[in-house]
Amino acid sequence: MQSKKRRRVDPPTIHPRNRYSEKPPDFGLLAYLYPSFSPYVFPSSRPGGRPSIDWTDFNATRELTRVLLLHDHGVNWWIPDRQLCPTVPNRSNYIHWIEDLLSSDLIPAWDCSDRKVRGFDIGTGANCIYPLLGASLLGWSFVGSDVTDAALEWARKNVESNPHLSELIEIRNANDFLCSAEVKPKSGKIIEGELFAEEKEAESLEPKLVLSSFSKPHVLVGVVKDDEKFDFCMCNPPFFESIEEAGLNPKTSCGGTPEELVYPGGEQAFVTQIINDSVVLRNSFRWFTSMVGRKANLKVLVSKLREVGVSLVKTTEFVQGQTARWGLAWSFIAVKKSSIALNTPIKSHHSFMLEGLQRQFGAFQILKAVESFFLANGAICKCDFSSFLVNVTLSNDQIGDLLKDGLANIGGRAISSMSNTSTDLKFPKELLFHVSVFEQSPGTVLVRGSLLHKDNPLSGVFSSLFSRLEEALKNDFVNKLRGS
Ligand SMILES: C[S@@+](CC[C@H](N)C(=O)[O-])C[C@H]1O[C@@H](n2cnc3c(N)ncnc32)[C@H](O)[C@@H]1O
Numbered sequence: 425m426q427s428k429k430r431r432r433v434d435p436p437t438i439h440p441r442n443r444y445s446e447k448p449p450d451f452g453l454l455a456y457l458y459p460s461f462s463p464y465v466f467p468s469s470r471p472g473g474r475p476s477i478d479w480t481d482f483n484a485t486r487e488l489t490r491v492l493l494l495h496d497h498g499v500n501w502w503i504p505d506r507q508l509c510p511t512v513p514n515r516s517n518y519i520h521w522i523e524d525l526l527s528s529d530l531i532p533a534w535d536c537s538d539r540k541v542r543g544f545d546i547g548t549g550a551n552c553i554y555p556l557l558g559a560s561l562l563g564w565s566f567v568g569s570d571v572t573d574a575a576l577e578w579a580r581k582n583v584e585s586n587p588h589l590s591e592l593i594e595i596r597n598a599n600d601f602l603c604s605a606e607v608k609p610k611s612g613k614i615i616e617g618e619l620f621a622e623e624k625e626a627e628s629l630e631p632k633l634v635l636s637s638f639s640k641p642h643v644l645v646g647v648v649k650d651d652e653k654f655d656f657c658m659c660n661p662p663f664f665e666s667i668e669e670a671g672l673n674p675k676t677s678c679g680g681t682p683e684e685l686v687y688p689g690g691e692q693a694f695v696t697q698i699i700n701d702s703v704v705l706r707n708s709f710r711w712f713t714s715m716v717g718r719k720a721n722l723k724v725l726v727s728k729l730r731e732v733g734v735s736l737v738k739t740t741e742f743v744q745g746q747t748a749r750w751g752l753a754w755s756f757i758a759v760k761k762s763s764i765a766l767n768t769p770i771k772s773h774h775s776f777m778l779e780g781l782q783r784q785f786g787a788f789q790i791l792k793a794v795e796s797f798f799l800a801n802g803a804i805c806k807c808d809f810s811s812f813l814v815n816v817t818l819s820n821d822q823i824g825d826l827l828k829d830g831l832a833n834i835g836g837r838a839i840s841s842m843s844n845t846s847t848d849l850k851f852p853k854e855l856l857f858h859v860s861v862f863e864q865s866p867g868t869v870l871v872r873g874s875l876l877h878k879d880n881p882l883s884g885v886f887s888s889l890f891s892r893l894e895e896a897l898k899n900d901f902v903n904k905l906r907g908s
């Protein structure tokens with residue numbers, strides 16, 4: 425029987441490469457090492473609990489950010505009172521997500537492969553947090569832009585306080601370049617966009633939306649110079665339409681001036697501006713990205729991206745304490761055919777949505793199709809129809825057969841990297857994972873795969889098989905029906 429029951433999807437976790445993923449900051453140790461921090465640290469009221477700080481005290485959160493940047497990243501940093509104070513673990517997640525995008529192989533690299541990674545931080549703020557983190561963690565170079573005097577002055581001060589990074593970071597005043605421009609989108613590609621990580625080989629189609637001229641100041645056009653190329657842009661946009669809407673989160677105090685938090689039309693308008701500019705600068709960036717604060721806005725923005733004809737959209741959810749935030753990324757570069765590689769970063773969960781399913785197809789039919797797909801790949805499957813889950817086991821031999829078959833559909837380049845790996849690593853005997861199917865609403869099903877042993881060196885096979893599953897299900901249940 426088809427269940428309408430919704431099941432809880434696991435919350436997103438901190439990025440595995442985030443320095444704090446295994447071990448959160450030790451406030452007790454930091455207080456001992458940095459006397460200026462110690463007045464803000466108090467012991468836990470619970471026996472055996474960890475020391476904490478008063479998250480509603482701006483001075484405490486600012487001092488925490490200062491010592492984390494200094495202690496863990498070797499970065500000297502400060503911001504004046506009231507400016508937006510970033511939390512280092514949260515901001516690091518966005519940097520690592522971009523790192524994943526850049527290494528994902530979904531789109532080709534720029535021609536000169538020895539080029540260092542170069543990013544553009546739109547609205548870098550007084551805190552200049554993304555350039556400082558990207559440069560100190562990964563050696564990336566950045567242009568950080570902003571429009572307020574305070575942000576520009578303090579971003580520059582923060583760069584100058586770090587001579588070891590200052591060569592890597594340029595702060596640009598976006599006011600110097602504000603102008604209006606005629607936008608003539610070139611022929612582009614239409615994506616199959618969804619609210620979960622998805623990519624599709626692009627077809628060459630004219631964009632549906634023809635933009636005329638901008639009434640709002642640009643964020644990238646003009647600020648980016650004619651001959652410049654960037655690997656990515658990133659942005660933590662002003663989220664709110666008014667300072668009243670911004671309000672105050674009683675649980676934390678991260679500061680933030682109206683200029684930092686508010687923009688006419690809120691984040692939707694700001695990110696729309698980035699999208700508009702990306703149409704013009706489609707060849708100057710490999711990836712365009714932005715943070716998004718509201719899921720409803722994410723949906724609207726994904727639709728806009730479809731309209732302007734991007735070739736690829738990716739989304740992710742960031743852990744931000746109690747608050748959800750999303751990452752939105754897009755590109756106009758054609759997706760590489762063999763972009764599904766076995767050597768993708770280890771990821772123990774994958775998910776995708778099937779949307780627009782016909783009435784007769786629900787969770788039950790999708791679960792059966794998942795089972796058939798893995799059986800056809802030689803796996804042993806055990807279906808649990810009561811919890812809408814299929815357990816999948818692939819033996820080492822079966823994986824070997826898949827690899828010998830060329831995993832032709834999985835990406836040739838990766839095979840050699842797998843075979844190299846196999847000489848170095850002791851492979852486990854089998855690959856175990858389960859795939860769950862959740863009916864989100866009539867016509868929309870979420871498919872989620874979870875690897876049982878996340879450090880399995882064969883997790884790349886899991887990722888690749890899962891991508892193939894997505895392709896097969898979309899083909900059978902979504903695309904064919906659309907075409908018919
Ligand atoms: C939410 S703050 C982000 C600051 C910092 N990146 C962070 O994550 O903490 C948004 C920033 O965007 C800046 N901003 C607003 N309009 C802009 C524009 N047209 N170009 C560049 N920056 C802009 C604001 O001044 C503010 O510093």
